[in-house]
Amino acid sequence: MQKIVNNGRKVKLVDTTLRDGEQTAGVVFANQEKLRIARLLDDIGVDQIEAGIPVMGGDEAEAVKEIAQMGLKASIMAWNRAVIRDIEASLACGVDAVAVSISASDIHIEHKLQTTRQDVLRRMTAACAFAKEHGVYVSVNAEDGSRADMDFLLEFARLAKEAGADRLRFCDTVGALDPFATHDKVKKLIEHTGLEIEMHTHNDFGMAVANALAGVRAGATYVGVTVNGLGERAGNAALEEVVMALKYTMGIDLGYRTELFRECSEYVARASARELPVWKAVVGTNMFAHESGIHADGALKNPLTYEIFDPAEVGLERQIVIGKHSGTRAIINKFLEYGIQLNDEEANALLARVRALAVEMKRALFDKELVYVYEDFQRERTRDIG
Ligand code: MN
Numbered sequence: 001m002q003k004i005v006n007n008g009r010k011v012k013l014v015d016t017t018l019r020d021g022e023q024t025a026g027v028v029f030a031n032q033e034k035l036r037i038a039r040l041l042d043d044i045g046v047d048q049i050e051a052g053i054p055v056m057g058g059d060e061a062e063a064v065k066e067i068a069q070m071g072l073k074a075s076i077m078a079w080n081r082a083v084i085r086d087i088e089a090s091l092a093c094g095v096d097a098v099a100v101s102i103s104a105s106d107i108h109i110e111h112k113l114q115t116t117r118q119d120v121l122r123r124m125t126a127a128c129a130f131a132k133e134h135g136v137y138v139s140v141n142a143e144d145g146s147r148a149d150m151d152f153l154l155e156f157a158r159l160a161k162e163a164g165a166d167r168l169r170f171c172d173t174v175g176a177l178d179p180f181a182t183h184d185k186v187k188k189l190i191e192h193t194g195l196e197i198e199m200h201t202h203n204d205f206g207m208a209v210a211n212a213l214a215g216v217r218a219g220a221t222y223v224g225v226t227v228n229g230l231g232e233r234a235g236n237a238a239l240e241e242v243v244m245a246l247k248y249t250m251g252i253d254l255g256y257r258t259e260l261f262r263e264c265s266e267y268v269a270r271a272s273a274r275e276l277p278v279w280k281a282v283v284g285t286n287m288f289a290h291e292s293g294i295h296a297d298g299a300l301k302n303p304l305t306y307e308i309f310d311p312a313e314v315g316l317e318r319q320i321v322i323g324k325h326s327g328t329r330a331i332i333n334k335f336l337e338y339g340i341q342l343n344d345e346e347a348n349a350l351l352a353r354v355r356a357l358a359v360e361m362k363r364a365l366f367d368k369e370l371v372y373v374y375e376d377f378q379r380e381r382t383r384d385i386g
Helices: 017-021 031-044 058-068 084-092 106-111 117-133 150-162 179-193 208-217 239-250 258-271 293-301 328-337 344-361 367-385
Strands: 012-015 048-052 075-081 097-103 137-143 167-172 196-201 222-225
Touching: 012 239, 017 031, 017 048, 031 048, 031 058, 031 258, 048 058, 058 075, 058 084, 075 084, 075 117, 075 137, 084 097, 084 117, 097 117, 106 117, 117 137, 117 150, 137 150, 150 167, 150 179, 167 179, 167 208, 167 222, 179 196, 179 208, 196 208, 208 222, 208 239, 222 239, 239 258, 293 328, 328 344, 328 367, 344 367
Parallel strands: 012 048, 012 222, 048 075, 075 097, 097 137, 137 167, 167 196, 196 222
Antiparallel strands: none
16 A cells, blocks of 8 residues: 655655756746746646746746746745745735745854844744745745754744745755655754755755655655756756655655656656766666676566656656677567567577677667568578579
8 A cells, every 4th residue: 555645744846947946057947847847747636836037027027927827736836035025926916826935054154144142033034924925835945954053943943934935945956965865854953843854855866766765754744846947056856756655665656647647758858958877877778778798688578676666657668779788589579679689599699799889889779770670680591592
């Protein structure tokens, strides 16, 4: 039986492809692309969409407004500094939720904001209370919370709750944590405040997804994600990776339409001009490609021998790649796709040719090349007999 709850509450995702994702250096989405991405995320089943930063005005505010008016099932959240003017701009877009963000670490408070902890608490509570007075859902974001002094962060969270915050976004802004430290900190936050926690993790050490899951294990009920892990520097926790890892490593099935993942990832890859690598976890085309003789043989006998879930679950297909590492079973299977039944002797002879060609060209063979190899083989055999 799969559980869908954590700490007695459902786990939900907030996708920030349109905000943190677009903050990636060099990435800009056109408004039409933003609307399309929002629609795809909603079709997938994402609970909340962080659509942008209205106080920037112009196209940015226009896109947030249009997304809020699309009639999507998802909650639409806008991002704000802990500044009344920002929140007014968000409210004007008709969103039902706001994120109110301010730094919680001393390095940010002293060097970026150039102020004091007390001033941060004052600004945060005033902004949060203002948003709550206007009837929207509020996430208070503790920026750089992962590097904040823990006692200060607990006070920050307690005051946010008193000011009416619906949840606290625990931001590992520079990807500084590992899963063990993440678990400890999130557990402490929940124990001391009872506030719902959102994980917002960055991938600087390649641990964004692992840290997000560690937070869920500690009781966090929201996970912030982006399609393909797009985001500042090394990016955020990837939507598709978090959903599938929650399901298969923690038994938490969000009930999303995961079969749309590949399509969504391809669209965002194009719109962001960030190519989707073939080895991308969960949605890369290599996820279900097998070449080595032993793996291909196993996968053909029972896919679960070398695949963690079925390719159709994320909109992909299994591929048996024929190349240097192939074995006879894969060759026999491949030619069967063309209606050609090989006996063992023929399969061995073709395998030798295929391997030699793959080494010579330093790559796997296209299907058409396999046909050429077969035709050459047939011609030579006929000549030998003749
Ligand atoms: Mn971020």
